[in-house]
Amino acid sequence: MLRDHLGLTGTRIGCDRGECGACTVRLDGNTVYACSQLAVWANGREVSTVEGLADGDQLSPLQQRFVEHDGPQCGFCTSGQLMSASALLDDVPDPTRDQVREGMVGNICRCSNYNRYVEAVLDGASPDTASTQALTKVGTLTPRVDGPERVTGRARYTGDVQLPGMLYARVLRSPHPHARVRRVDTRAAGRLPGVRAVISRDTCDVIWRSGDSRNDRFLFNNPVRFVGDAVAAVAAVDRHSAEEALAAIVVDYEPLEFVLDPEEALRPGTVAIQEGGNLSPNGRGAREPERYERGDLDTGFAASDLILEDDFTSKHINNAQLEPRVSVAQWNGDRLTVWTPTQGISNCQRDLARDLDVPPGDVRVICEYMGGGFGNKNQCQDSDLIAAVLARETDSAVKVEYTRKEDFLGVHGRWPTRQYYRVGATRDSTLQAIDLRGYSGLGPHRKSSGGISGIELFRCPNVRRTVHPTYTNMTVSATFAARRIRRGSGASSR
Numbered sequence: 001m002l003r004d005h006l007g008l009t010g011t012r013i014g015c016d017r018g019e020c021g022a023c024t025v026r027l028d029g030n031t032v033y034a035c036s037q038l039a040v041w042a043n044g045r046e047v048s049t050v051e052g053l054a055d056g057d058q059l060s061p062l063q064q065r066f067v068e069h070d071g072p073q074c075g076f077c078t079s080g081q082l083m084s085a086s087a088l089l090d091d092v093p094d095p096t097r098d099q100v101r102e103g104m105v106g107n108i109c110r111c112s113n114y115n116r117y118v119e120a121v122l123d124g125a126s127p128d129t130a131s132t133q134a135l136t137k138v139g140t141l142t143p144r145v146d147g148p149e150r151v152t153g154r155a156r157y158t159g160d161v162q163l164p165g166m167l168y169a170r171v172l173r174s175p176h177p178h179a180r181v182r183r184v185d186t187r188a189a190g191r192l193p194g195v196r197a198v199i200s201r202d203t204c205d206v207i208w209r210s211g212d213s214r215n216d217r218f219l220f221n222n223p224v225r226f227v228g229d230a231v232a233a234v235a236a237v238d239r240h241s242a243e244e245a246l247a248a249i250v251v252d253y254e255p256l257e258f259v260l261d262p263e264e265a266l267r268p269g270t271v272a273i274q275e276g277g278n279l280s281p282n283g284r285g286a287r288e289p290e291r292y293e294r295g296d297l298d299t300g301f302a303a304s305d306l307i308l309e310d311d312f313t314s315k316h317i318n319n320a321q322l323e324p325r326v327s328v329a330q331w332n333g334d335r336l337t338v339w340t341p342t343q344g345i346s347n348c349q350r351d352l353a354r355d356l357d358v359p360p361g362d363v364r365v366i367c368e369y370m371g372g373g374f375g376n377k378n379q380c381q382d383s384d385l386i387a388a389v390l391a392r393e394t395d396s397a398v399k400v401e402y403t404r405k406e407d408f409l410g411v412h413g414r415w416p417t418r419q420y421y422r423v424g425a426t427r428d429s430t431l432q433a434i435d436l437r438g439y440s441g442l443g444p445h446r447k448s449s450g451g452i453s454g455i456e457l458f459r460c461p462n463v464r465r466t467v468h469p470t471y472t473n474m475t476v477s478a479t480f481a482a483r484r485i486r487r488g489s490g491a492s493s494r
């Protein structure tokens, strides 16, 4: 209601299930998660959103402090943080640091700008507000030029883009980790009122090349190789019609054997996820583990007084940027415009042009604001291509929106690993040798290196690293940028 019907897009949707706080508004003065409130419950009551804080172009004192303390980084959580902070200050005009933390505990900031938000609420009240003091080396704090956009809700993220006649798209995803698709029956879905297009592998054979550097990864694959693999997509006049159509698609799956663990995937007799086997070929096409060696391991272990062996497991982790994936596409004749949250405008433009077979000069990619990326939004995503294909099919603008769950399943995260170490050292704690045998789970597609780094952090003359980038039936893995925690810099965890 707020975003679509009233155009109050300053209220963001990060999870749509009462977890993140990006949608926080005030209902009769109290903070609530808008995503967990039915609009009819607000009938006759006062709803305050971030748009109500400023007086025209005049920021409220709290917004001003958010800008001065550089609260918003990507800015996607900022509206919710402001609404929680404003409610707190109405109740407790001079809060302690702990009260501020407590009052804003329901608002997640994936950029980890918590301390800056806390300082902004406290402002100069506390004597230890280090981040408000002038820097001595490079001058003084300089507010971001677009700070006011971010604290007023006026910053336009891709999900805020509305175009005349725009259709809404939804993607049907595999419930199986590995299955052959015998048939996709879209007839009933296509007949539903409001449905403008239904596409699947039967009608769309576009290859998403940045989704896999070694194999042909189609927008819709057969077999499907992980839970969440896209099977079909629908464009309709509104979200409800698109979701209804999705439920009307009948898919006949033949479940296949699957494997989730990268080490297990290399055992003889395990189902092959890609043609040629589960060890992903290197850049030269050879199916061999990636090796790095320096010094002489035998010499190192012979010189060691102590040799330790241990193994470690790291799990798949999603990048979890607060803004879920969304893409809007519109064709004007043969020219394509795509609005998408991307860290790589030109990568995305190049990828779209190549995959859709149009000249790069005919593709325009727009990203005004992006709600965090953390390595997850570097290339063109399948949502960009699906939006473009549906837009061409329907001759209308199309917006593809992923839910938070789809973003976790359908995009990518950091690769899980199994790491076996043998380490030799002398009694004075000097490392003499490190031998690593590692397995990284790529998921069923090679979207990134699957490398395991870290050995070179240690001073050691003799090292060997043998890594097996392996196909599994887990969610796809790729680039992941962790947010560093820097104590005292204002960018640490709350």
Ligand code: FES
Pocket (backbone or CB within 6 Å): 012, 013, 014, 015, 016, 017, 018, 019, 020, 021, 022, 023, 024, 033, 034, 035, 036
């Ligand atoms: S809590 Fe409502 S969008 Fe996350």
Ligand code: FES
Pocket (backbone or CB within 6 Å): 071, 072, 073, 074, 075, 076, 077, 078, 108, 109, 110, 111, 112, 113, 322, 371, 372
């Ligand atoms: S600034 Fe909070 S999620 Fe990015």
